Amino acid sequence: MNRIVVLNPKGGSGKTTIATNLASYFASQQQKPVLMDFDPQGSTLRWVRKRQPTQPPIHVIAAFEKDPRTTRSFQLRVPVGSTHVIVDTPAAVDPRLLPELTRDARKIIVPVLPSDIDIHACSRCIRDLLLVAKIRREHDRIGVVANRIRRHTLTYQSLIRFLETLGIPIVATLRDSQNYLRAAELGVGVHEMKSYIVREDVEEWRPLIQWLEVASGGC
Ligand SMILES: Nc1ncnc2c1ncn2[C@@H]1O[C@H](COP(=O)(O)OP(=O)(O)O)[C@@H](O)[C@H]1O
Ligand SMILES: [Mg+2]
Numbered sequence: 001m002n003r004i005v006v007l008n009p010k011g012g013s014g015k016t017t018i019a020t021n022l023a024s025y026f027a028s029q030q031q032k033p034v035l036m037d038f039d040p041q042g043s044t045l046r047w048v049r050k051r052q053p054t055q056p057p058i059h060v061i062a063a064f065e066k067d068p069r070t071t072r073s074f075q076l077r078v079p080v081g082s083t084h085v086i087v088d089t090p091a092a093v094d095p096r097l098l099p100e101l102t103r104d105a106r107k108i109i110v111p112v113l114p115s116d117i118d119i120h121a122c123s124r125c126i127r128d129l130l131l132v133a134k135i136r137r138e139h140d141r142i143g144v145v146a147n148r149i150r151r152h153t154l155t156y157q158s159l160i161r162f163l164e165t166l167g168i169p170i171v172a173t174l175r176d177s178q179n180y181l182r183a184a185e186l187g188v189g190v191h192e193m194k195s196y197i198v199r200e201d202v203e204e205w206r207p208l209i210q211w212l213e214v215a216s217g218g219c
Helices: 015-028 043-049 095-102 116-131 154-166 178-186 195-213
Strands: 002-006 033-037 059-061 084-088 107-112 142-149 170-175
Touching: 002 015, 015 033, 015 043, 015 084, 015 107, 015 142, 015 178, 015 195, 043 059, 059 095, 095 116, 107 116, 107 195, 116 142, 116 154, 142 154, 142 195, 170 195, 178 195
Parallel strands: 002 084, 002 107, 033 059, 033 084, 107 142, 142 170
Antiparallel strands: none
16 A cells, blocks of 8 residues: 655644645545554644535545544554555644554655744654654655745745755655645645636646655665
8 A cells, every 4th residue: 555644743834734635636646545644733634524426536535533443453444445544644743653554655745834833844854754753864764844935035045055964855846836725625636726816836846746656765
């Protein structure tokens, strides 16, 4: 199973946006993605429920709910034939939970906004992934998505320098775009919107999708 975890302990960095848009992309490619929502705010769950019957289906699992009537593994089971499991995580996730959350992840996406506070939170998150979850850099499983970026700004330049020092690749750079807000309201992703409106955004997803397709080590 192709498991992709979207993770960053900072709220508002774009985890749900990336998880839902990825699921939408795979669904639009006739794949069978599953979204697993570990965030008690349930934004991903709500997004899936907004989808129309005419749109390709995306199975969602409310992993944040604890159901005492069933076992955890039964609650988290994915339908037969699923192609991808995309895991959306909450803010302030306890580093001690990282090994479990990331154990079977083929890829871990860390979205980060270009601000000092966010860069700091991102560095802690990557440190925890390397030291607590014991993910090896050379396995190419961790990728950063620089989100809501205005290129040519100083904070963006410092984000790039900072990631270079960590040796973690920036696998996509997404601009600040109203299309993500519109997509969130409609229960779609940019890949399902009219191409002349989202051309620039869709283009920015290309390197991320390519990186996801490359096999990674250690998993
Ligand atoms: N690239 C972007 N351009 C514009 N708005 C964005 C972008 N990425 C995220 N947002 C908006 O920022 C807010 C927080 O994003 P969200 O994905 O919910 O973050 P998280 O899940 O990390 O808390 C949402 O309103 C979302 O629509
Ligand atoms: Mg979220």
